[in-house]
Amino acid sequence: MNFNQTREEVLEDILAKPKPLCPHCSEAMSLWEVPMMNFSDGLGWGVPYLYVCFNDKCPLFIAGWDHIGSEYAHKASTRCLNYPGTDSFDCMPVFSSMGGTAQIIDEEIVAQQKALDQAIKDGFAELAECYTTANHARVLAMTLDALTPPRVRLKAAEMIGDMGVLESIEPLKNGKYPSDILRQRVEDSIALLHQKTFTRECPFCAEIIKQRAAVCKHCGRDVAGH
Numbered sequence: 001m002n003f004n005q006t007r008e009e010v011l012e013d014i015l016a017k018p019k020p021l022c023p024h025c026s027e028a029m030s031l032w033e034v035p036m037m038n039f040s041d042g043l044g045w046g047v048p049y050l051y052v053c054f055n056d057k058c059p060l061f062i063a064g065w066d067h068i069g070s071e072y073a074h075k076a077s078t079r080c081l082n083y084p085g086t087d088s089f090d091c092m093p094v095f096s097s098m099g100g101t102a103q104i105i106d107e108e109i110v111a112q113q114k115a116l117d118q119a120i121k122d123g124f125a126e127l128a129e130c131y132t133t134a135n136h137a138r139v140l141a142m143t144l145d146a147l148t149p150p151r152v153r154l155k156a157a158e159m160i161g162d163m164g165v166l167e168s169i170e171p172l173k174n175g176k177y178p179s180d181i182l183r184q185r186v187e188d189s190i191a192l193l194h195q196k197t198f199t200r201e202c203p204f205c206a207e208i209i210k211q212r213a214a215v216c217k218h219c220g221r222d223v224a225g226h
């Protein structure tokens with residue numbers, strides 16, 4: 001997984017792919033939100049979401065009762081888990097048939113996904129409106145806003161370059177971008193903005209200067225030929 005991704009982006013990626021089937025019982029696995037607290041091994045899973053087979057008739061789960069039950073005083077079993085987006089399967093200890101089920105979030109995810117789809121639709125509609133009314137301030141705000149859905153931010157980042165307003169460059173440079181693809185899109189737009197406004201960055205102080213400036217008006221250094 002990409003560690004620059006937000007939780008929301010991780011979820012979007014997972015939902016875009018088909019659910020894995022449990023290799024023990026061939027049932028579709030359930031998406032499971034990993035609890036914030038660490039697991040009994042104290043290590044945690046290192047990912048926000050896992051797929052888990054919660055089928056009570058799963059051979060792994062049934063066999064686990066006998067196997068673990070004889071080794072430990074308390075009743076326990078294992079369920080099959082999968083790291084989303086990989087072919088990597090593992091076992092997770094559970095201490096009742098309900099163990100872990102509190103975090104099954106398929107239903108919740110569907111609702112979240114619906115809300116996200118709506119936010120994306122609204123976001124694109126707003127961007128189209130901003131473009132026709134030349135509202136670059138709003139497009140800039142959407143590019144910088146961490147709560148704007150990633151896909152809408154990406155489109156806003158592209159659009160802000162097209163709009164060609166010099167004042168957008170500085171805020172864009174100072175923005176925080178959770179993914180490489182968004183960061184790259186913003187850099188492309190900054191380059192386009194320089195091109196459209198006949199400007200560039202001073203190689204010494206990074207302030208914005210005219211493309212053809214011989215001396216930087218900010219730091220006073222000779223920038224001809226740089």
Ligand SMILES: [Zn+2]
Pocket residue numbers: 022023024025026027053054055058059060080
């Ligand atoms: Zn299974």
Ligand SMILES: [Zn+2]
Pocket residue numbers: 202203204205206207216217218219220221
């Ligand atoms: Zn300078």
